[in-house]
Amino acid sequence: MQGRGLNIILALYVALIFTFIFAPILFSLVFSFNSQRFPTIPLGEFSTEWYVKIFNDPDVWQAVRNSLIVSSSTAVLGTALGFCTAYSDFRYNFRFKGPYLALILLPPTIPLIIMALAMLAWLSRIGLSGQLWSIILAHSVLTAPFAMAIIRLRLHQMDPDLEAAAWNLGGNEWQAMRHVILPFCAPAIVSALCLTAAVSFDEFAVAWFVSGLNKTVPIVILEIVQGNIDPQVNAIGTFVFLTSMTLVILAQAIFISRQIKSHS
Amino acid sequence: MSAPRRLNLYALTWRLPIILWQLMFFVGPVLFMVAISFFVVRNYRMTEAFEFVNWEKMLTRGYFWDSYWYTLFIASLSASVAMLVAFPAAWALAFRASDNLRRWAVFLLVIPFFTSYLVRTFSWYVILAESGVLNAMLGYIGLGPFKMLNTHFGTVVGYLTLTLPLAVILQTVTMANIDKTLIEAARNLGCKPLATIWRVVLPLSRTGFIVAALFCFILAFGDFVAPFYLGGSQEPTLPILILDTTKSGQQWPRAAVVAIMMMLTLFTVAFTAIALAYRKPAGSR
Amino acid sequence: MVKSTKTQSNHYLRRDVLRIGGGVALAAPFVGRAWAETTEINMLAWYGHGEPDMVGAFEEANNVKFVPKYYAGGDNMLALIAQSPPGTYDIILSDAEFVQQLNAAEYIEPLDANDYPFDDMLHEDFTKFPGHWDGDTLYSMILRGGHLGVSYNTTAMSAEEASSYQGFWKPELAGKVGHFDWHLPSLGMMSLKNGNGAGLWDLSDAQWEAVQETTMSLRPQVGGYFDYGGTFNGLKNGEMLAMCGIGDWITGVLERDGAPVASVIPKEGGIQFTESYCIGRGSGKADLVKSFIQYMMSPEGQVKSAQMLAYPGFCVTKAGRAMLQEVDPKEAARSHQMDGMANDPIALINEGRIHYRDIPQQQSLEDWNDFWSEYKNA
Numbered sequence: 001m002q003g004r005g006l007n008i009i010l011a012l013y014v015a016l017i018f019t020f021i022f023a024p025i026l027f028s029l030v031f032s033f034n035s036q037r038f039p040t041i042p043l044g045e046f047s048t049e050w051y052v053k054i055f056n057d058p059d060v061w062q063a064v065r066n067s068l069i070v071s072s073s074t075a076v077l078g079t080a081l082g083f084c085t086a087y088s089d090f091r092y093n094f095r096f097k098g099p100y101l102a103l104i105l106l107p108p109t110i111p112l113i114i115m116a117l118a119m120l121a122w123l124s125r126i127g128l129s130g131q132l133w134s135i136i137l138a139h140s141v142l143t144a145p146f147a148m149a150i151i152r153l154r155l156h157q158m159d160p161d162l163e164a165a166a167w168n169l170g171g172n173e174w175q176a177m178r179h180v181i182l183p184f185c186a187p188a189i190v191s192a193l194c195l196t197a198a199v200s201f202d203e204f205a206v207a208w209f210v211s212g213l214n215k216t217v218p219i220v221i222l223e224i225v226q227g228n229i230d231p232q233v234n235a236i237g238t239f240v241f242l243t244s245m246t247l248v249i250l251a252q253a254i255f256i257s258r259q260i261k262s263h264s
Numbered sequence: 265m266s267a268p269r270r271l272n273l274y275a276l277t278w279r280l281p282i283i284l285w286q287l288m289f290f291v292g293p294v295l296f297m298v299a300i301s302f303f304v305v306r307n308y309r310m311t312e313a314f315e316f317v318n319w320e321k322m323l324t325r326g327y328f329w330d331s332y333w334y335t336l337f338i339a340s341l342s343a344s345v346a347m348l349v350a351f352p353a354a355w356a357l358a359f360r361a362s363d364n365l366r367r368w369a370v371f372l373l374v375i376p377f378f379t380s381y382l383v384r385t386f387s388w389y390v391i392l393a394e395s396g397v398l399n400a401m402l403g404y405i406g407l408g409p410f411k412m413l414n415t416h417f418g419t420v421v422g423y424l425t426l427t428l429p430l431a432v433i434l435q436t437v438t439m440a441n442i443d444k445t446l447i448e449a450a451r452n453l454g455c456k457p458l459a460t461i462w463r464v465v466l467p468l469s470r471t472g473f474i475v476a477a478l479f480c481f482i483l484a485f486g487d488f489v490a491p492f493y494l495g496g497s498q499e500p501t502l503p504i505l506i507l508d509t510t511k512s513g514q515q516w517p518r519a520a521v522v523a524i525m526m527m528l529t530l531f532t533v534a535f536t537a538i539a540l541a542y543r544k545p546a547g548s549r
Numbered sequence: 550m551v552k553s554t555k556t557q558s559n560h561y562l563r564r565d566v567l568r569i570g571g572g573v574a575l576a577a578p579f580v581g582r583a584w585a586e587t588t589e590i591n592m593l594a595w596y597g598h599g600e601p602d603m604v605g606a607f608e609e610a611n612n613v614k615f616v617p618k619y620y621a622g623g624d625n626m627l628a629l630i631a632q633s634p635p636g637t638y639d640i641i642l643s644d645a646e647f648v649q650q651l652n653a654a655e656y657i658e659p660l661d662a663n664d665y666p667f668d669d670m671l672h673e674d675f676t677k678f679p680g681h682w683d684g685d686t687l688y689s690m691i692l693r694g695g696h697l698g699v700s701y702n703t704t705a706m707s708a709e710e711a712s713s714y715q716g717f718w719k720p721e722l723a724g725k726v727g728h729f730d731w732h733l734p735s736l737g738m739m740s741l742k743n744g745n746g747a748g749l750w751d752l753s754d755a756q757w758e759a760v761q762e763t764t765m766s767l768r769p770q771v772g773g774y775f776d777y778g779g780t781f782n783g784l785k786n787g788e789m790l791a792m793c794g795i796g797d798w799i800t801g802v803l804e805r806d807g808a809p810v811a812s813v814i815p816k817e818g819g820i821q822f823t824e825s826y827c828i829g830r831g832s833g834k835a836d837l838v839k840s841f842i843q844y845m846m847s848p849e850g851q852v853k854s855a856q857m858l859a860y861p862g863f864c865v866t867k868a869g870r871a872m873l874q875e876v877d878p879k880e881a882a883r884s885h886q887m888d889g890m891a892n893d894p895i896a897l898i899n900e901g902r903i904h905y906r907d908i909p910q911q912q913s914l915e916d917w918n919d920f921w922s923e924y925k926n927a
Contacts, residue, residue, distance in 0.1 A: 010356035017353045018372070021429050024387035025379050027397065031390065037806060038785045039390045042400075057601075081282050088278045100279070103286045109534060111486020113503045114523040115293070121300055121516065122293035124632050141290045144282075173274045198378045205488075212633060213591055213616050221382050223619055225493075227596030227859065229386075229778035237383030244378030252371060309631060309654065325919070327926040334926075393786045411724070413788055414773035496773020497730065500925050508922055511625045515915070 025241065032234035039231060050235040060220060060236065067201055067216040070135050075197035077140035082147025082192055087181065089148075090155040091163075105145050115142065116209035123210055130212025138210055139200040146199060147192035154188030155181075187254050194251030198244045294527075301520035310516055318517040322525075328505070332525065335485060335501040338416065342423035343480035346431040347473070349424075354435030355461070358442075370436060373429040384425055385489050392418060392494065414496030422490025427480040434479070438472025439465060474541035478534060485530060502526050590834055590841070592617045593629060594642035595824070596777055597859020606853075607844050613837060621776055622731045623647035624914065630656050636831030640838045645823035646733075646907045648689040649680040657827040662687045664839060666846050669866045671895050679905065681825060689825040690842050693854045693862030696894055696903060697734050697796035698819040700812040705790035713815045714742035722790055723770055727783050729794035730774040732921035733906060734820060738793055739764045741817040741904070749818075751910040761920055767793075768927050784810050798822070798860040801884065814892065814902055821903045824862060848872035856880055863894045 031039040035047035054060045085104045089097070107115065119138045123129035128137065162184070166176035182189075204218035211219060217240055224233050304313045322328050357366050376384070391397045392412040399409040412418055442465065450464045466473070484490075488503035497504055502522055509519040592599045592615050599617025601608075608614055620626040623644050630638065630651075643651055651657045665687075670676050681689045699711040705725070710716040717726050728735050740749040740760045752760060775783055780799055783789035785808050792799070796819070800810040826842045828835050844850045851869025854862055856877060863886055864870040874881045885892045897903050909917050 007356075007360060010352065010360060014353045014356050014369075017349070017428070017432065020424070021373070021376055023391065024384035024425060025376065027387040027391060028379075028383050031387070038782065040393070040395055040786055081285060084278045084282045088275075088282075092275060092279075094279075100283065103290065104282060107290055109482055109530060110294075110527060111482070111503060111530070113486060113488055113506055114297075114526060117506065117510070117516070117519060117523055118293035118297040119289075120632060121520075122296045125296060126292075127634075130633055130637065137289050141286065202378065202380055204382065212637065213618050218380060218382065221380055223596065224778075225382055225386055226621065226776050226778050227619060229781055233383055233386055237380045237386075240383070241379045245375065248374060248378050252374075325923075327923045330926040389782060393782075393788055395786045395788075492776075493779060496727075496775065496779075497925060498771070498773060500774075500922070505922065508918070508925075510628055511622055511918075514624070514628050514631055515918075516628075 028234045028237050028241075031231050032238045034231060037230050039234075050231045054232050054235050054239070059215070060217075063215045063217045063220045066132055066214055067218075069132060070139065070207075070216055071197040071200040073133070073136045074139040074143055074200035075193045077136065078143035078196040078200075079147040079151075079189060079192045081140060081144040082149075082196075083151050083185070083189065085144070085148045086151040086155055089152060090158075104148055107141050108145055112142075112203070112205040116206040119206055120209040129210050130214075132211070132214045134210040134212070135207045135214070135216065138206045139203060142203065142206065143196035143199050147196050150192045150195065151185055151188045154185050158184055190254045191251040194247040194254075198247045198251075201244055201247075202240065297520045297523060300517050301524055303517045305514050305517060310514060318515075318521050322518050322521040328522070331500055331502050331505045332529075334499045335503075336529070338419060338491075338501065339423070339481050339484040342420045342427065342484045343477050345420060346424055346427040346480045347435075347477050350428060350431035350435050350476075354432050354439060355465075357432070357436045358439035359447075366436065366440060370433055373433050376425070376429045381426065382489060385422055385493050388418075388421060388425065388494055389413065392421065413494060414498065416495065419491045419495030419501075422494040423480075423484040423487065426483050426487060426490070430483070431476050431480055434472055434476035435469070438469040438476070441472075442468050471541045474537050478537040478541075481533060482530060485526070586612075588613045588834065588837065590615050590639045590837060591637060591829075592640045592642070593626060593638040593829075594619060594640075595621070595859075597857055598642050600859060602856070602858045603853055604841075606849075607841055611837065611840070613841075623650075623733075624918070627651075627654070630654075630829075636829065636833065638829040639832040639834045640841065641827045641829055642692070642824055643689065643827055645678060645680060645689070645691065645825050645905065648825060648827060651827055652680075652683060652688050656830050657688055658830050658832070658835060659683075660687045660690060660828065660839075660842075664843060665690050666866055666868070669868055671865055671867055671870060672898055674898065674905075675865050678823065678825070679907070689827045690846065691823060691825045691865055692842075692845055693851075693865060694821050694823045694894070695796055695798040695860075695862045696812075696814055696819045696821050696897065697738070697794065697798075697906075698812055698814040700784070700792040700795050700797075700800045700810065702784065702787065702790040703809045703811050708811075708813060711791075711811075711813050711815065714738055714817055716815075717767055717770060717791055717793055719791075724772045725788075725790040726767065726770040727772055727780065727789035727792045728774045729780055729792065729799075730776055731794060732917045733908070734822070735794035736760060736764060736917055736921070737820050737904075737906060739767070741815075741820070744817065746818060747901075747904055749820075749904055750907040753911065757912055757916075761924075764920075764924055765927060768924065774925055784808065796820075796822075797884065798862065801861045802859070804883065814897055818902050818904055819897070820906050821898070822906050852876060855884065855886070 030043070032050055033046055033048065035044035035049060081104065085101070089101060094100075115138070120129055123134050123137070128134055163176050163180055166180045167173065171179065202218055204216075204222050207216050208219050208222055215223075217236060221233055221236055224230065300310070301318055302314045302316070303310050304315055304317060305311070357369050361369065393399070394409050394411060394413070398412070402408040402410070412421075446468065447460060447464055450460045455463065486503060488501070488507060491497065491501045492504055500508065502525075506519045506522050509515045509522060590613050594617055596619045597603065599615045599619075604615045618629065618638070620629055623646065626641070626643060626647065627650060630641070641651065641657065648657075667676050675691050678691050681687065681691065699714060699716055701711045701716070705722065706716060706719065710719060737749055740752065740756075743756070743759055743763055745752065745756060772789055773779070773783065777799075780792060780795060781803065784792060784800065785803055796812045800812045803810050826845070828838050832838065845854065846866060848866070848868040848871070851864040851866055852873045855864050855869070855873050861880070861884055863884060864873055870881075870886055873886060881887055882890070885894065887893065894903075908914055
């Protein structure tokens with residue numbers, strides 16, 4: 001009865017929330033095509049100047065290349081770490097399992113700025129700072145929990161007897177892993193790869209601290225925002241957005257489609 | 265390798281690497297930071313030592329505690345705002361939307377996490393400025409201009425950019441998982457809609473809600489972008505204080521003190537929250 | 550003579566590169582650049598010094614590539630060097646007052662004074678700039694300077710009101726005065742306002758106390774603390790109507806863009822920031838860096854520095870200034886770099902209205918920074 005009026009109000013409210021969340025993304029897109037150096041209202045003319053600028057800037061390309069290296073390596077490492085933990089948690093019960101899980105799940109609860117500080121101090125202490133792979137090391141720790149969560153969810157859907165059945169059929173544990181567990185987890189692993197890559201692709205606090213002279217895309221953005229601020233930021237942002245979105249959609253498509261299949 | 269019960273090579277393969285890795289690149293840095301807080305700085309160089317000067321210096325500073333309470337306050341405030349603002353939307357998505365619509369909504373809400381947070385903040389800057397988009401729009405209906413940048417409002421908007429999508433997602437997922445028959449049962453027993461929310465929905469989603477609020481708090485507590493770029497550093501939050509301290513004469517040990525205080529606070533809040541979240545309900549209905 | 554043929558051939562090279570480059574622009578970053586044997590020079594500098602408008606021509610002519618790391622503030626610079634292995638940075642652009650500390654920490658190499666145009670300096674102070682020499686050994690080469698005073702929105706403040714630091718306290722500006730988020734320039738200005746003049750950095754306890762009081766009394770006027778980008782935006786969009794701690798180096802860029810802002814040196818005096826090049830200790834590319842510094846000290850380089858996109862700085866050599874007036878009279882006039890012009894930066898120095906930025910003499914930098922944190926929190 002009161003249903004319809006309430007539904008309209010709720011729909012409007014949800015729309016409002018989505019507007020708040022998407023306004024900055026949309027405006028960034030708009031300003032990236034705006035001719036003004038300092039974006040204000042009213043808008044200037046339509047212009048692709050900022051895109052031309054970033055596409056002609058070898059430093060931006062270098063940063064893109066660095067970001068791709070960092071995020072893909074992070075994805076592989078973080079997902080591998082996540083898989084090990086998820087599988088250990090799924091398969092075994094052991095003493096100190098709590099602390100063991102805490103070890104991998106805690107990093108995201110520590111503010112990035114603190115992680116950044118600690119990482120730089122520690123890595124420069126053991127002589128591993130200032131390199132591209134310093135970022136990879138740090139990011140692997142930051143992203144592993146996300147991979148672990150996704151893969152653990154998938155394992156949760158698996159019949160625990162399945163693995164045992166494989167042993168009974170004469171396979172050893174390694175073979176069961178290869179022929180049963182890994183194939184079963186494949187969609188989750190792909191999702192985890194995409195997710196960890198996306199998280200790493202946008203992380204700038206830790207990256208700025210430990211990277212030394214190696215710049216990734218978010219570091220370039222940070223430098224422009226701190227320095228000679230101009231709409232190149234928006235152009236790069238739009239580019240980053242498209243890259244991350246591709247990854248997320250891939251992850252989503254693979255994960256969801258497999259899930260639907262597994263249910264039917 | 266053949267005896268499955270013993271801690272064998274197979275089991276170790278999955279367990280050991282991650283332990284070593286996390287010890288090396290997670291526990292190592294954190295512990296080293298604790299050690300640094302006892303180092304001293306001489307002539308712009310950090311020297312190993314075991315002294316309490318940094319702790320003494322920071323913890324006796326009025327500005328440290330001002331920042332501390334302010335950060336605690338503004339992070340709690342923004343977490344509460346995020347939770348409250350998210351609730352009606354999440355409720356609608358959980359109970360009034362089709363499964364398909366809800367899946368799409370959650371998917372859309374994930375998108376912001378994959379756009380550059382810095383770029384989004386910079387957009388807000390342009391939207392909230394006195395000569396910005398929002399004030400221009402308000403101007404058409406004869407309001408304003410309002411000062412929104414460099415205020416607490418600006419800071420909270422920045423935090424919400426980070427936390428609101430998360431709050432909506434977690435609340436939606438939590439409530440969507442509630443057994444609908446329980447709600448119908450409450451209705452049939454004559455429970456009014458608001459009372460149903462209060463007495464059935466909220467208690468059943470307590471765990472999810474507390475975890476959501478905790479995440480909002482953690483994200484806001486540790487973020488330096490929003491208070492710096494949208495709040496104009498007034499007052500400076502702890503993350504800004506950390507940056508300021510590292511900038512001044514190599515004072516990493518003091519920055520470490522601030523960082524450790526932040527971590528202790530976060531752990532306390534997190535453990536309390538988790539304990540509350542998983543506590544058995546007191547008495548049953 | 551040699552120089553001009555060199556640049557000419559560069560033009561050809563450049564044209565070819567642009568032509569071919571169009572086609573491979575997308576593929577190039579992934580296959581590595583054609584001139585892969587390019588030497589990389591690591592630069593630690595304020596934002597903008599490693600951008601193409603500054604180093605592009607030199608890069609092309611010498612087949613090198615600058616890899617910049619940008620810092621904000623001298624303390625930040627020292628921290629970055631300390632956290633990197635020795636020899637990481639080949640060239641360091643430092644604020645003059647921090648050269649001494651770079652030297653004391655053995656982060657930089659000595660230079661040969663004969664390599665640089667010391668006989669052509671616009672002001673005699675520049676030949677023996679404080680802290681740049683250790684006895685007869687040169688450690689740093691002065692590149693450019695700029696003056697800091699009252700920066701303001703011309704629609705909100707008159708030139709007369711801006712002619713004293715007292716202008717920051719104008720009631721109409723409440724909540725609209727911004728600070729560049731670094732203690733040295735802002736507190737230096739407060740010290741000048743207190744009438745400490747040339748002794749602005751050399752404060753007794755009582756004077757330091759008074760400076761803190763003056764600063765605190767400005768707090769209700771303050772609308773925020775900003776980095777470079779924030780200062781820019783704040784002034785541009787009218788969020789801030791006056792800025793403490795900056796000068797033409799920021800308003801100049803906005804002025805070029807048509808914004809109603811200006812900077813003046815008030816009657817209590819102004820502060821000069823001075824930027825100098827140093828060669829990083831342990832750099833394997835000292836010779837290349839030397840020729841880069843020489844290039845930047847040449848008239849051509851000095852003009853580039855005056856026109857720098859990120860922020861302008863005035864020329865320090867006579868030949869540089871002459872060339873600027875010739876090739877870019879508009880910028881020369883805008884920045885008052887004409888002999889006999891009012892507010893000519895060199896004339897201001899001669900009149901004794903300019904004080905070189907320095908670090909506190911009787912207090913430590915930490916004390917100043919401590920107070921700055923307190924001030925921000927007040």
